[in-house]
Amino acid sequence: QRLAGIAGALGILALAGPEAQAAGPTYDLVIMGGRVMDPETGADRIANVGVAKGKIVAISKSPLSGKRRIDAKGLVVAPGFIDLHSHGHDPFGYDQQVRDGVTTSLELEAGFYPVKDFYAARAGRTRINYGASVSIQSVRAKIKTGQAGAMNDPATIVRKTEWAETPFTKAERDRERAIYREEFAAGGLGLGLLSEYLPALGRDEIYDLMKDSAALHAPVFVHVRAATHADVDNLMTPMQEMVADAASTGASVHICHIGSKSLTAIVPVLDMIDGARKHGVDVSTEVYPYDAGSTVIGSALFNDGWRERQGADFKDIEWPPTGERMTAESFAKFRKEQPEAFVILHTIPPATVEIAVAHPGVMIASDAVPYANGAGHPRGTGTFARVLGVYVREKHALTLMDAIGKMTLLPAKRLEQISPAMRHKGRVQVGDDADLTLFDPATVIDRATYAQPVRTSAGVPYVIVGGVPVVEAGEIVKTAFPGKGVTSGH
DSSP, X not given: OHHHHHHHHTTOOSSSOHHHHHTOOEEEEEEEEEEEEOXXXXXXXXXXXXXXXXXXXXXXXXXXXXXXXXXXXXXXXXXXXXXXXXXXXXHHHHHHHHTTTEEEEEEEEEEESSHHHHHHHHTTSOSSEEEEEEEHHHHHHHHHHSOOOOTTSHHHHTTHHHHTSSOOOHHHHHHHHHHHHHHHHTTOOSEEEEGGGOTTOOHHHHHHHHHHXXXXXXXXXXXXXXXXXXXXXXXXXXXXXXXXXXXXXXXXEEEOOHHHHHGGGHHHHHHHHHHHHHTTOOEEEEEOSOSOEEEETTSGGGSTTHHHHHTOOGGGEEETTTTEEOOHHHHHHHHHHOTTOEEEEOOOOHHHHXXXXXXXTOEEOOOBOOOBTTBSOTHHHHHHHHIIIIIIIITOOSOHHHHHHHHTHHHHHHHTTTOGGGGGSSOOSTTSBOOEEEEOTTTOBOOOOSSSTTXXXXXXXXXXXXXXXXXXXXXXXXXXXXXXXXXXXX
């Protein structure tokens, strides 16, 4: 089936020839005259795409007949963008992302628990595809407090001393591992491991979870633990822990937001990851194209010593509702009164971002966070258009095909080992899912800023999920909810 798809992507028609085309079937949807780009085969040509029953069933230079037709002249027809790392899993967040070209949005770094609740809450009512890993943070909260909330849940964050900063007993560790295995069997897409937010999570505890992951063939999506100081020597250490654990256990590891966790150490960190991969270690990484991060102000990331660990000061922290930079006094006030609120941390060198975006094999992921009354980080709205508009068109930091691959094929392949459905995403080939993003390479751009973070991207007029247009002429199709859950084993 994959060979047939590649043949179709290279222009070998699924139908019998010109005569068959003229008298051929009527497709549910035909995308006419677009620049069809497939990152797996490298195919890049003007063609028509026929869609039926949610699948790509024809790619042809000859005219195709369709019940619905989209004129894609001047537009790139790319695989729908796949975001491995988003926390914005609410209807507003999904709509912001789909207008940025995202067709599959996954919560893999923090994860969710119980995963069945995550999937049940979205089935039949979600515009794009969705999925989640198993959240060790929420599992720990459940074991210690009886509540399985996320960090931005007020009732959970105020009890972080119990679940984040108190070591587990052997019995609690055994229960943690058992729940993880059960949740993976229930459909979780691997392990979500927020090490920096869980300072009591022991290295041996992580190692045991990695062994479990290797046995399950489940990837580990990790926010690495905090460095003791924000210098190259210390920034390397958390990365080395993950690479060593992956090498010794055989687990697959994905290191999240390499820009914010590497800072000035980006060059040796990427070299280490490349070297590990050359020697057979299954390790990958991602980056968002912004020079600021975002996190919960009441989290363990801001425990005593955070300025040394982050290489930052109060003035580097922005309060999104007002845009003000913090002082020691305002920081203490907000951390006490609104510990669940997100802040923006301006600490990432722009050169680090560009190096990571351009580096071969580094995926693009948004790390989108929920918006509160329109305030928040622009990455949940503009990540993918920003890469295409700024780093491809303006900076020429990477080619258009490479950028598309980083947003589609690479994340799909990261999950194929546990989710066979991902083998049919991230490509534009006959037989694959009709998750497609149509954008204008001359105009696509992010418009969201730190001051106006929910201004949607420009130059993305059509987005299709499972053969169903969910963005038409740049506007949301409000009645379209074709999104499906992406789970392990399916």
